[in-house]
Amino acid sequence: MNIKTVILAAGKGTRMKSETPKVLHEIFGKTLLGYVLDSVKSFSDEAFVIVGHKADDVQKYIEKNYTFARTVLQNPQLGTGHAVSFVCPMLENYNGLVLITCGDTPLLKEETLKNFIDEHIKSGADVTVMSTIFENPFGYGRILRSNNGTVERIVEEKDADNTQKAVKEVNAGIYCLNWQKVKNAFSELKSSNAQGEYYLTDIIEWANKKGLKVCASVLADSNEIYGINSRSNLATATEIMNRRKLNELMDNGVTIVDPNTTWISQDTEIGADTIVYPSTYIEGENNIIGKNCKIGPFAHLRGNVKIADNVKIGNFVEVKNSTINEHTNACHLSYIGDSDLGKNINIGAGTITANYNPLTKVKSRTVLKDNVKIGSNSVLVAPVTIEESANVGAGSVITKNIEPNALALTRAPMKIVENWVK
Ligand code: UD1
Ligand code: CA
Numbered sequence: 362m363n364i365k366t367v368i369l370a371a372g373k374g375t376r377m378k379s380e381t382p383k384v385l386h387e388i389f390g391k392t393l394l395g396y397v398l399d400s401v402k403s404f405s406d407e408a409f410v411i412v413g414h415k416a417d418d419v420q421k422y423i424e425k426n427y428t429f430a431r432t433v434l435q436n437p438q439l440g441t442g443h444a445v446s447f448v449c450p451m452l453e454n455y456n457g458l459v460l461i462t463c464g465d466t467p468l469l470k471e472e473t474l475k476n477f478i479d480e481h482i483k484s485g486a487d488v489t490v491m492s493t494i495f496e497n498p499f500g501y502g503r504i505l506r507s508n509n510g511t512v513e514r515i516v517e518e519k520d521a522d523n524t525q526k527a528v529k530e531v532n533a534g535i536y537c538l539n540w541q542k543v544k545n546a547f548s549e550l551k552s553s554n555a556q557g558e559y560y561l562t563d564i565i566e567w568a569n570k571k572g573l574k575v576c577a578s579v580l581a582d583s584n585e586i587y588g589i590n591s592r593s594n595l596a597t598a599t600e601i602m603n604r605r606k607l608n609e610l611m612d613n614g615v616t617i618v619d620p621n622t623t624w625i626s627q628d629t630e631i632g633a634d635t636i637v638y639p640s641t642y643i644e645g646e647n648n649i650i651g652k653n654c655k656i657g658p659f660a661h662l663r664g665n666v667k668i669a670d671n672v673k674i675g676n677f678v679e680v681k682n683s684t685i686n687e688h689t690n691a692c693h694l695s696y697i698g699d700s701d702l703g704k705n706i707n708i709g710a711g712t713i714t715a716n717y718n719p720l721t722k723v724k725s726r727t728v729l730k731d732n733v734k735i736g737s738n739s740v741l742v743a744p745v746t747i748e749e750s751a752n753v754g755a756g757s758v759i760t761k762n763i764e765p766n767a768l769a770l771t772r773a774p775m776k777i778v779e780n781w782v783k
Contacts, residue, residue, distance in 0.1 A: 363457055364478065365540070366405040368397055369444050369561075370464030371413030371435040376591040382415035383589065384464035385422055388599045389626035390644040390664060393589055394419070396467035396627075398427050400474060401460065409433050409451070410464065411444045440558030441534075446547040452540060458482075459543075461536040461561070465589045468601055469535070473585055480578045481537040487573035488543055488564060490515070491535035493583040501531035502562050504577055512577045513569060515562035519555035530579070532562060533586040542573055602627060610637075623657075632670065651687075669704075686731070699743065700727040709737035709755060716743045730765075 374383025384394040391399075394410065401408060408430040412419045420432040433447045445461060452459070460478065462469065481489040490512065492504045502515040503525050515532050516525050546567040550559045568575050580586060589595050606627055607620045614633030617623050625631075625643045632652030641657035645664020650656065652670045660674045663681040668674070672685050675692035683700040691697060691708035698716040702708075712735050714727040725743035729735070733747050736755030747753065751763045754770035763769045 364401075364405045364460055365448075365452060365455060365457065366401045366408040366460045366462065367445055367448055368394070368401075368408060368410045368430075368462055368464050369441060369534075370394060370419065371411045371416075371438045371444055372465075373414045373438075374465070374590070377589075377595075378592075382412075382418050385415075385418060386589070386595060388467060388595065388602060389624070389628075391626070391628070391646065392422065393467045394422070394464045395426065397462060397464055397469070398423075398430055400469060400471040401462070402427070402429055403471060404475060404478070405429070405460065407431075409448045411435050411447060413438045440552065440556070441561035442547060442550040442559035442563060445561055446550075446559070449544055449547055452544065456541050459538045459540045461538065463534050463588065466534070466586055467589070468587050468598055468605075469585045473580065473582075474535075477535065477578050477580075478537055481576070484576050485574060486537075486576040487539045488568045489537045489576045489578055490565060491533040491580055491586070492530050492577045493533050493580040493586060494529050495531050495583060496529065498526075498529050498531045502534075503528040504530040504532060506530075506577075512565060512575045514566035515560075517554065517556070517560065517562065530577075533580055534588075535586070536561070536564075538564075542571075543568060599624075629662075697727075699724050700729070702729045703731035703733065703749070705732045707734045709735050709739065711738040712741070713739075714741045714743060 370384045377383050377386065385392045398408060406429060410423060410430055410432045412432045413435045416432060416434050423430050423432055435444050435447050477491055500518050502517045503521055505513050505516055505525065507513050543564060546564045549567065550563050552559050554560060565575055584601050587598055587601065589598055603624050606625050607617050607623060610631050611617055615631045616636040619639035622640045623637055626645060628646040629643050629648040631650040634652050635650055635654040638657035641660045643662040648662055648664060648666045650668045654668060655673045659676045661679040665682040666680050667684040669685065669687045671688045673690040673692055674680060677694045678691050679696045681698045683697050685702045686704040688704055689702050689706040693710035695708055695712045696714060698714050700714050706729055716727065717724050727741045727743045728746040730749040732750040734752045736753050736757065738756045739753050740758045742760045745759055745762060747763045748765040750766045752768045753759055754768060757769060757771040759769055
């Protein structure tokens with residue numbers, strides 16, 4: 362599919378009480394906007410992110426991380442319809458579908474968006490709006506349908522009368538448009554409403570007046586459109602996302618001993634029969650953990666962690682940007698960062714990879730070949746390579762490469778002073 366996506370993200374996010382723009386707040390180390398962009402990138406060749414508040418920060422983030430997206434400045438912010446009007450000049454001759462979504466709804470799944478677009482295409486609609494049913498619809502726009510069920514218009518909470526407020530079908534804020542048929546709406550919207558804003562929702566009534574086909578697609582799991590407005594919302598969304606992931610992993614044969622204290626990011630794959638012990642935190646992207654591993658309790662994996670089958674990562678072990686091969690164990694109190702570990706390695710308790718030079722700000726790799734044994738409380742100062750089957754004695758600080766089968770020791774020889782106490 363060749364779809365353009367518009368992501369609304371110019372709002373201030375006042376309730377976050379933050380110096381950081383709302384859409385750059387993070388869940389599991391990934392921004393809210395990142396979740397939204399990732400959910401559309403498989404079917405969208407171009408995304409326009411409407412920015413206003415702290416626009417520069419959002420622009421820098423996008424330039425660094427998402428080449429298919431670009432920011433469009435909306436200043437001042439006069440409403441959601443006004444926001445979309447800023448892409449009109451760029452899409453003047455575009456003859457395809459436009460998906461409109463929000464930058465602060467990180468729980469919406471790629472699959473849901475694809476189904477939504479499919480439904481739009483199959484129904485032959487010119488405008489499809491996503492709706493959902495809320496027992497407590499307060500604050501949302503309500504979907505007003507005619508007696509025969511067709512969608513007539515959307516009324517905002519602040520403009521609704523009591524009968525309209527009783528409607529439980531709400532506007533999820535996601536739309537699919539046949540662009541050429543609908544693009545003129547954006548220059549014809551009026552701001553004569555309670556908030557004095559140009560409402561995107563008014564395109565529904567506009568399209569009906571033009572004789573276009575309007576549909577609403579009802580989303581079954583209303584959790585997916587959960588929006589972030591406050592720190593408390595952020596915590597709730599993290600919880601929902603986490604539960605979703607833990608359930609998926611358990612369905613695929615992973616044991617999660619205590620789902621209440623285990624946190625695993627969406628971008629983490631775990632093989633069957635791996636056991637994740639309590640108080641484990643796995644954040645960031647591109648984590649792949651094999652089968653039959655034991656992770657935790659109290660393990661912290663921070664992204665780009667590739668762990669093969671039958672590996673043990675025990676308590677108070679932190680791993681970042683590293684690969685670890687089969688039957689390697691790091692059972693207690695270690696930091697493994699920017700490292701490549703072979704098979705059958707034992708990392709003694711308290712081993713630390715010193716991967717970062719704070720003077721040069723350079724991070725370097727630590728490479729351990731198969732069958733290496735590292736004695737407890739050792740520091741491996743990167744860049745460093747320890748060849749196959751070499752051993753490091755406990756309490757060593759390793760600053761040079763070590764040959765295969767060698768023993769490296771840097772501790773001072775032990776001294777015994779007899780009768781010292783007397
Ligand atoms: C909007 C819908 C409402 C729907 C709800 C779903 C309108 C008029 N109302 O209401 O029917 O139920 O979303 O969550 O569209 N934004 C801009 N520029 C602006 C104003 C807003 O980019 O000038 C962005 C915001 O950053 C936000 C999104 O648009 O990401 C929605 O704006 P918001 O003010 O939160 O809309 P709601 O009042 O929640
Ligand atoms: Ca509003």
